[in-house]
Each structure stands twice: as structure tokens, then as C-alpha cells.
Amino acid sequence: MKAVCWNGANDVRVQSVPDPTILNPRDAIIKITSTAICGSDLHIYGGYIPTVQQGDIIGHEFMGEVVEVGKGVNNLKIGDRVVVPSTIGCGNCHYCQGDMWSLCDNSNPNGWIQEKLFGNITSAIYGYSHMLGGYAGAQAEYIRVPFADVGVVKVPPDLPDEMLLFISDAIPTGYMGAELCDIQPGDTVAVWGCGAVGQFAMISAYMMGAEKVIGIDRFPERLEMAKKFAKAEVINYEEVNAGEALKEMTGGRGPDACIDAVGLEAHGVGLEDFYDQTKQKLKLETDRPHVLREMMVACRKGGTLSIMGVYGGFVDKIPLGAAFNKGLTFRMGQMHGQKYMHSLLQMILDGKLDPSFVVTHQLPLEQAPHAYNIFQQKKDNCIKVVLKP
Amino acid sequence: MTSTSGNKQSTSQTEASEVERWASLIGGGAMVLMGLRQGSLRGALTALAGGGLVYQGATKQSTIQKAQEVIGINQPIKVEKTVTINKSAEELYRFWHDFENLPTFMKHLKSVKVHNEKRSHWIANAPLDNTVEWDADILEDRENEFISWASVEGADIDNSGFVRFKKAPGDRGTEVKVVLEYNPPGGALAATVAKLFGEEPEQQIGDELRRFKMLMEAGEISTTEGQTSGRK
Ligand SMILES: [Zn+2]
Ligand SMILES: [Zn+2]
Numbered sequence: 001m002k003a004v005c006w007n008g009a010n011d012v013r014v015q016s017v018p019d020p021t022i023l024n025p026r027d028a029i030i031k032i033t034s035t036a037i038c039g040s041d042l043h044i045y046g047g048y049i050p051t052v053q054q055g056d057i058i059g060h061e062f063m064g065e066v067v068e069v070g071k072g073v074n075n076l077k078i079g080d081r082v083v084v085p086s087t088i089g090c091g092n093c094h095y096c097q098g099d100m101w102s103l104c105d106n107s108n109p110n111g112w113i114q115e116k117l118f119g120n121i122t123s124a125i126y127g128y129s130h131m132l133g134g135y136a137g138a139q140a141e142y143i144r145v146p147f148a149d150v151g152v153v154k155v156p157p158d159l160p161d162e163m164l165l166f167i168s169d170a171i172p173t174g175y176m177g178a179e180l181c182d183i184q185p186g187d188t189v190a191v192w193g194c195g196a197v198g199q200f201a202m203i204s205a206y207m208m209g210a211e212k213v214i215g216i217d218r219f220p221e222r223l224e225m226a227k228k229f230a231k232a233e234v235i236n237y238e239e240v241n242a243g244e245a246l247k248e249m250t251g252g253r254g255p256d257a258c259i260d261a262v263g264l265e266a267h268g269v270g271l272e273d274f275y276d277q278t279k280q281k282l283k284l285e286t287d288r289p290h291v292l293r294e295m296m297v298a299c300r301k302g303g304t305l306s307i308m309g310v311y312g313g314f315v316d317k318i319p320l321g322a323a324f325n326k327g328l329t330f331r332m333g334q335m336h337g338q339k340y341m342h343s344l345l346q347m348i349l350d351g352k353l354d355p356s357f358v359v360t361h362q363l364p365l366e367q368a369p370h371a372y373n374i375f376q377q378k379k380d381n382c383i384k385v386v387l388k389p
Numbered sequence: 390m391t392s393t394s395g396n397k398q399s400t401s402q403t404e405a406s407e408v409e410r411w412a413s414l415i416g417g418g419a420m421v422l423m424g425l426r427q428g429s430l431r432g433a434l435t436a437l438a439g440g441g442l443v444y445q446g447a448t449k450q451s452t453i454q455k456a457q458e459v460i461g462i463n464q465p466i467k468v469e470k471t472v473t474i475n476k477s478a479e480e481l482y483r484f485w486h487d488f489e490n491l492p493t494f495m496k497h498l499k500s501v502k503v504h505n506e507k508r509s510h511w512i513a514n515a516p517l518d519n520t521v522e523w524d525a526d527i528l529e530d531r532e533n534e535f536i537s538w539a540s541v542e543g544a545d546i547d548n549s550g551f552v553r554f555k556k557a558p559g560d561r562g563t564e565v566k567v568v569l570e571y572n573p574p575g576g577a578l579a580a581t582v583a584k585l586f587g588e589e590p591e592q593q594i595g596d597e598l599r600r601f602k603m604l605m606e607a608g609e610i611s612t613t614e615g616q617t618s619g620r621k
Contacts, residue, residue, distance in 0.1 A: 005619030015619040023616065024609045055620030072608065090607040094475045094561055105475075106603045109611045112592055121599075124611070134613045146611060 002389065003057045003140035004368040009047030010376075014366050017057065020136060020144040025072030028148030030082065034161035035062040035138045035365075037375055037385045038086075038169055039195045040310045043264055044128065045372050048286070049312055051113060051130040058127040059139030059387075060086035061169040063161060067142070073149045083153045083345075084145055085337025086169040088124040088133065091150030102334035107147065108133040117313075122334065139368060141389040151338035153345055162356035162386065163348055166196065170384075171355055172340040174200025174261065177308040178208055180331035181257035188212040188250050190298065191232070192291045193261035194222035196358040196384045197308060201259050202230035203353070214249060216242050218267065221381040229357045238269065246298045254300035263309025266290035272317075279316060286313030296323045307332035361385040430467065430570035431549035434528050434537040466571040468591045472598040475562040476605050478554040482533045484605065485552055494600035494610065497593070509538075513546075521545040547572040567598060 005015045020029055038061050043049050045058075052058075063083040066076050076082070088108075089101035096104050104123035108114065111121035113131045124146075127137015136144065145152065155164050174197045181189055189205040191198050194217035202213045215226035216235045223234040235245045246255055264287035267273060272290065279285035295305050296319050305328055323330070347353040360383045363371050371385040474481055484490050488509045492498040499512040499520055512522045523544030528537040529551075539549035550569035557564045571590075603610045 001617075003617070003619060007619075013619075017619050018617045020617050021615070023612055023614070026607070026609055053620070055618045057618060090603075090611070092475065092606040092608075094473075097475070106607045107611050109613055111599055112596060115595070133611075136613070136616050136618060144616060147607070 001141035002365055006052055006056045006058050007054055012369055012372050014368055020142050022070045025070045026147050026149055027070040028066055028073055028076055028145045029068040030064040030143050030145050031067045032062050032064040032389050034165045035059050035387050037371055042376050043310055049129045057136040057140050059137040060126040060128055062138035063165050075149055081155050081157055083155055083164055083168050085151050086125055087334055087337055088146055089151055089338055090147050099339040101336040101338045110134050139387055153341045162359050166355045167341050167344045170196040171200045171344050172337045173197045173308050173335040175204040175340055176335045177201040177259045177306050178204035180306040181304050183208040183210050185209045186211045187256040189257045190214040190246055190255035191259045191261055192216045194226040198261035199230050199358055201261055202232045219378055243298045254298050256300055257304040258295040258299045260291045260307045260309045262291045264288055264311050285316045287311045287315045289315035293319055299328055301326045304329045358384040359386055363387055365389040431539045434549055434551060466590050468594045469568040470594045470598050471564055471566040472602050473557050473562055473564050474602045474605050478533045478563045481563055482554050494604050495597045
């Protein structure tokens with residue numbers, strides 16, 4: 001089959017690889033009909049995620065059709081149309097049973113790396129480094145799905161892929177980002193990053209009772225999308241100082257909650273951004289915490305920071321004094337897709353949510369290298385690419 | 390919690406308290422190996438099972454070990470590791486007690502054959518298609534709680550260990566603690582044994598316990614071995 005393989009920083013290639021096979025009883029093989037490039041795939045593309053190896057198939061946002069099931073899977077059959085969550089959960093451990101699927105104890109066969117680095121083991125994610133399980137990713141014609149009897153969501157045949165695909169990753173990530181804010185009626189929520197996850201976080205914040213939502217980005221097309229689809233007020237941080245603008249827009253208080261939908265490759269302005277870019281290039285710091293710093297200073301006293309952008313390692317110069325003295329709450333984590341997917345699907349079926357607006361590009365799988373390039377460079381107004389195998 | 394099954398055989402006050410000391414160490418679980426630094430694990434387990442007198446013999450054995458260390462033949466490998474499993478102690482104990490199940494999650498074992506209630510025969514994979522073998526006896530067996538074992542005289546690798554099952558707080562399942570000690574013989578076999586248990590035996594035991602947990606909780610051991618990739 002054809003698959004998108006990582007071959008080094010800023011080098012992905014479409015290669016011929018053997019078809020996946022069933023390796024465990026609870027496995028299924030899915031023929032992929034649509035797979036998206038997630039913003040967090042850009043961290044892999046750019047070479048910032050440790051333990052990604054040459055030849056690894058990447059991608060974790062996908063849907064398709066069941067073509068083979070292991071003997072331990074009796075609730076799926078060949079021909080079922082399914083959306084699969086990007087994080088892999090076993091369904092049986094203490095964490096999965098507590099609906100904290102991305103903290104699964106059992107899905108990561110390379111747990112020892114994480115145990116050394118993080119002190120504990122978290123769930124695996126498709127195509128997202130060996131530290132996170134080393135499973136082959138979804139930007140391919142077929143994929144092996146472990147623990148397919150739990151988490152996988154069957155979807156009806158009559159809606160197009162673009163309506164359903166994003167309950168795999170981007171929508172539950174944005175939704176959980178808003179949920180972690182514990183939004184009270186009347187709250188103002190600021191969202192850093194107006195990519196797909198940011199858009200869904202803003203929409204979810206309104207659904208949960210926010211009175212005002214503010215989107216922060218530097219690309220006009222993303223800010224336009226935030227205004228048009230998420231009904232957000234927007235700040236272009238290259239035109240105005242985001243911190244000052246937020247103060248101004250919140251009566252001098254600061255937002256009640258701040259969502260980071262950017263992660264470790266955040267861009268800032270000025271000397272501090274230069275410091276982070278340099279340290280990251282020299283491998284003295286793995287992640288650029290620009291958004292984190294800005295959120296800690298901008299947030300109102302007693303407010304909440306919700307971190308959904310991916311961080312992998314170590315960051316420098318965090319203004320912990322601000323966070324401590326202001327009594328901030330930090331909440332974060334990989335999303336628990338399986339917890340949210342069924343209700344999100346229902347919202348789509350009920351016509352309450354149409355996520356297809358985020359798609360700016362639809363390309364054949366063969367054009368993945370081009371797709372990564374335009375997405376990373378934000379060329380051609382690229383916000384979300386769906387690849388068609 | 391602490392077991393004092395050895396007490397009835399003790400002949401003096403000192404021996405009894407010695408046994409109690411080992412028992413509370415193993416039962417309490419805090420830094421078992423710290424407590425075992427002077428004596429061998431086998432000695433402690435034997436003392437626990439059979440009474441204080443055997444412990445004397447065990448310390449003598451440890452003197453031989455020390456001598457070996459001084460002349461630099463090899464070091465005993467001692468590891469301890471604990472994992473919490475979302476299953477009852479009964480279920481976990483039952484699976485483990487059938488030693489023939491162990492190779493399903495202990496990659497270094499090729500097979501275990503149970504001869505009778507006490508004795509079993511173990512075959513471990515050694516590098517270059519070789520194997521090492523030994524007979525082991527169960528020293529102590531407390532249902533749903535504790536199993537200890539040790540190799541018998543003449544084993545390729547002198548080894549001993551125990552597994553303890555203890556209810557975790559709340560609804561978190563069972564805490565499973567494993568402590569193992571290997572005394573590799575000298576010479577070429579020592580190198581083989583060193584390879585067998587890896588450069589970091591602690592990590593290997595950790596991996597094995599994690600596979601045990603996967604098998605017990607999820608019914609299978611998660612893997613990417615044999616999956617497709619674009620590696621050249
Ligand atoms: Zn993602
Ligand atoms: Zn789990």
C-alpha cells in the first residue's frame with residue numbers, strides 16, 4: 001500500500017510499504033477513506049518530537065471502512081463505516097474505565113521510555129513517535145487499529161467524510177479544551193491559535209455558556225474563519241500587543257479562561273521569541289512556551305489555563321510567580337477522544353455542528369509532501385488538509 | 390499483614406524476632422532489597438518459610454558471594470518492582486501460581502513445566518539459541534497473597550524470588566510486587582546470564598510486569614512487532 005513516511009526534519013515521502021496485518025485478537029484493519037494532517041503533525045514534520053524514526057508512517061486523524069477484524073472483536077463487522085479516536089485506549093484499565101482514555105496504562109508497548117521521562121506511562125497515539133507507542137499512523141491506504149472493540153465509533157453512511165472525520169481528533173480536542181475551563185455563564189474565554197482545534201474550542205466555549213470568545217492568531221484567513229464560523233472577536237498579535245488588547249477587551253480584568261491551541265512551536269514577537277527559537281534550535285529547550293507565558297500573564301486572577309497544544313519535554317523561563325500569586329488553575333492533557341466522540345457525533349447528526357468548514361484543501365495521498373509544505377508555511381491560505389488515499 | 394508462619398519452629402527469642410523482621414520487610418514492602426543487602430533473598434525467603442535456623446545457613450552463603458565479588462567473578466542481580474493491576478488478588482494469584490503461564494509475559498523464559506505442588510522445571514532463552522535450565526521449589530505459598538520460590542542445588546543459575554499480591558486502596562485493584570535475585574555462576578555462563586537479563590534487569594522486570602498487567606486487564610499484550618513501516 002501507499003503510506004506517508006517520515007524521513008527526517010521537513011522530509012515526508014509517499015512510499016510503498018507492506019499492508020498492515022492483524023497482530024492481536026482485538027485488532028481491526030481499516031481501509032482509510034479520509035485522513036487529515038493535524039497541526040500537531042507539524043511538530044513531527046519539523047523534527048521537534050523525539051523518538052520519531054526514519055520510515056515511520058505518520059498521521060492520527062482518520063476514518064474509513066472495516067475490512068478485517070481479529071477474533072476478539074465482535075461488535076464490528078466488515079463494511080462498517082467508522083471514525084477512530086487518535087489516542088489508543090484499552091478500555092479495561094483504571095484510567096480507561098474512568099473515561100481518561102489518553103492516560104491508558106496498557107496501549108503503549110514502549111512504556112519504559114515514558115516511565116523514565118515522565119515518571120508514568122500514557123496512552124499510545126497513532127503515528128506519533130515511539131515514545132507514544134510507535135504504532136503506524138493513518139496517512140496511508142490501510143491501518144491496523146488495536147483495541148478496535150472499544151472507542152471506535154460507527155457512523156451512518158449518508159453523511160460525507162468531511163462532516164465526520166474531525167470527531168477523530170480536532171473536535172474532541174477543542175471540546176475538551178473548553179470543558180477543562182469549567183466555563184460559567186458570562187465568562188470570557190480567550191483561545192490562542194485559530195487552526196481547526198482552536199475553531200472547535202471557540203465553538204465549544206460558546207456551547208458551554210461563554211458570553212465572549214476571543215481568538216488570537218497572526219494569519220488573517222484564520223482570524224476571518226474565527227469571526228465567521230466561531231463568532232469570535234479576534235486579535236492579530238502581529239498588529240497589536242495581545243496582552244494589552246485582552247486587558248482592553250475584558251474591562252482590565254483579563255479573560256476568565258485561556259486555551260492554548262498552539263503548543264510547542266508557538267511564535268512570539270521580539271527578543272523573547274528569538275530566545276526560544278534559538279534555544280530550541282540548539283536543543284537546549286525542547287518546546288517554545290511563548291503562548292504559555294502570555295496566557296499566565298494575561299489571564300484574570302483565579303482564572304484557568306487549559307492547555308491542548310502539544311508539549312513534549314522541557315521549557316524555560318515560565319513566569320511561575322505570576323501563576324502562583326494570581327492563583328491560576330492549570331488543566332491540560334491529550335484529549336480523551338472516546339469520552340466525547342459519541343455525543344459529538346450526535347450533535348453533528350442533529351445538525352447542531354457542521355465541522356466541514358475547516359477544510360481548505362482536499363488532496364490525493366500522493367500529494368502529502370506538498371500538503372505538509374503548504375500547511376507548515378501557511379501558503380495558499382491553508383488551514384486544514386484532508387488527504388484522500 | 391505480616392506473616393509469622395516461621396514462628397512455631399523457632400527455638401529462641403532472637404530467631405523469632407529475626408524472622409519477624411524479614412517477614413515485616415517483605416510484607417510491608419518498603420525497600421526490601423535494602424534490608425537484604427547483607428543476606429541473600431533466598432536466605433530470607435527460606436527463613437520466612439522454614440524458621441530462623443535456615444537463615445544462618447543463608448548468611449554463610451552470602452559470605453561466599455562476597456568473596457566472589459571481591460575476586461570480581463560476578464555480581465548477584467537483585468531487582469524489585471511493583472505494579473498495580475485492575476483485577477482482584479484472587480485472579481492474579483491464580484494465574485501466576487500456574488508457573489506454566491509465566492512465559493506468556495516473561496520474554497526471557499522459554500518454558501516452565503510444573504512437576505508437582507512444590508517442584509517445577511524452568512528453561513530460559515540464552516543468546517545464540519542456547520538455553521539455561523533449573524529446577525525450582527516453592528518455598529512458601531499463601532493463597533491470594535504470596536508465593537516464594539528458589540532454585541534447587543545444581544541449577545545453571547541460582548535464583549530465588551517472590552511475588553506478593555496486596556489489595557490497593559480504593560477501587561484501584563491489586564498491588565503486585567516482585568522481588569528476584571540471580572546469582573550467576575562464573576565463567577562463560579556468567580556472560581550469557583548477564584545478556585539474558587539485559588543491561589538493566591530492573592527495566593526488564595518492569596517490562597515483564599507491565600506485560601502481565603496488559604494480559605490480565607486487556608486480555609492481550611499490546612505490540613507493534615511485525616507491523617508495517619517504510620524503514621529501509
Ligand atoms: Zn491531532
Ligand atoms: Zn486502558
